Amino acid sequence: MTRFFLLAASTIALAGCATVEAAPIAAAPAAVTGEDQPAPDTMRWLYGSGEAAGASIQTWRQLADYTIAVSRQRSAPRSVPLGLPDAAGGIGTPSCVAEDGTAKPFAAVFDVDETVLLNTGYEYWQALTGKGFDPDEWKQWADEGAGIAPPVPGAVTGLRRLREAGITVIFNTNRNSDTAAGTVAALEAAGAGPAVHLETLYLRGDDDMGSRKDGRRAMIAETYCVIAMAGDNLGDFADVFNADESAIAARRAMVARGEYAQLWGNGWFLMPNPVYGGWQHGSVGEVFPPATRWKPTPGAAPAIMERQ
Numbered sequence: 001m002t003r004f005f006l007l008a009a010s011t012i013a014l015a016g017c018a019t020v021e022a023a024p025i026a027a028a029p030a031a032v033t034g035e036d037q038p039a040p041d042t043m044r045w046l047y048g049s050g051e052a053a054g055a056s057i058q059t060w061r062q063l064a065d066y067t068i069a070v071s072r073q074r075s076a077p078r079s080v081p082l083g084l085p086d087a088a089g090g091i092g093t094p095s096c097v098a099e100d101g102t103a104k105p106f107a108a109v110f111d112v113d114e115t116v117l118l119n120t121g122y123e124y125w126q127a128l129t130g131k132g133f134d135p136d137e138w139k140q141w142a143d144e145g146a147g148i149a150p151p152v153p154g155a156v157t158g159l160r161r162l163r164e165a166g167i168t169v170i171f172n173t174n175r176n177s178d179t180a181a182g183t184v185a186a187l188e189a190a191g192a193g194p195a196v197h198l199e200t201l202y203l204r205g206d207d208d209m210g211s212r213k214d215g216r217r218a219m220i221a222e223t224y225c226v227i228a229m230a231g232d233n234l235g236d237f238a239d240v241f242n243a244d245e246s247a248i249a250a251r252r253a254m255v256a257r258g259e260y261a262q263l264w265g266n267g268w269f270l271m272p273n274p275v276y277g278g279w280q281h282g283s284v285g286e287v288f289p290p291a292t293r294w295k296p297t298p299g300a301a302p303a304i305m306e307r308q
Contacts, residue, residue: 039127042274047120053153055272059230060154063108063269064161067228070267071106071167079226080267082217083238090259091238094218096225107224108162109217111231112173112183114273116155116192121148123275133276142175146185152271156191168224170200172216172236177205212239232273237263245278248286 032038039048046052070077077096086092096104110116122141126132159169175183180197187193187201195201202216209215213235220226234241234255241251254260264270 035128040275043123043127046114046273046275047118047123052272056152057154059269059271060152060158062265063228063230064158066265066267066269067108067162067167068165070227071165077103077106077225077227079221080229081238081263082221082226082229083214083240084218084221091240094221094226104223104225105168106166107168107170107220107226108228108230109170109172109220109226110229111233111236111271112171112175112187114152114232114275115230115236115271116152116159116171117149117186117190118152119145119149121145139176139179142179142186143182146182146189149186149190151190151192159192167227168200170202170220170224170226171195172202172213172220174204174211174213177203179203211235212242214239228267228269230269230271232271233277233279235278237268242278246281248282249289 038044079093079096081091081093084092084094098104113119119141122138122145125137125141131137162169171183171187173183177197180201180203183203184193184195184197184201187195197203198206202219204211207215207219217226229237231237234251241254245251255264
């Protein structure tokens, strides 16, 4: 009888072991790649959102309204500041009177990338591959992007209105001068042209100042009375803003106070671009000055917030 119970117990135990299976190991979720991966937030906003389109159209409409109104004033024309140092240490306004005493024709000066043209093709490639900026790939895009780069919403209508009002449209871009033909083709394909290199199109390499634009603005001012400028980076207005891009608080204060603050929407027009630019600097401590910081009461904040 004892052998029976032992045999029965062994049989039950073995049966129990036979029915217990190891829990399956959950497979790691497949990495989303290619065109199904999320686009970077900044690109999603600038290149895909209705909000970005609305902001751009609004800025271009205000720009055209302002510039045309200035061109029709009866008072003596006056240039907007062009980033050119003057005797008072400012960012001077060149004379609108030529050496022979005649009035210079009116002009409006524009950056190209993300101000007049959207580089959706190149940014698509960066988003797809996760690659950073590659100068060789950028040059290929600048040479071959005609017909793919759409205009910034509002740009075509705004430029047409300016030209119809007799205001010369001039482009001042940091695309390299060896991409002149491709840049002209892209502007014309997008409906933003015409553009003629060294007449109504100035590029990096047209002077010896590299990416700084003050020298090219001085070249333009020799012939034209510039009554409006637009760009997506502070260097599109004056090199002084980008002299020290790491000085986060000082750079912001320079833009937001005093004489420079009076120029936004009043001759200077800034296009939204959260994707790239001179603003891409700053730690948490630099972006948030001490007077602006807040944290919940002790115990509610994450531990890292309590460390001094």
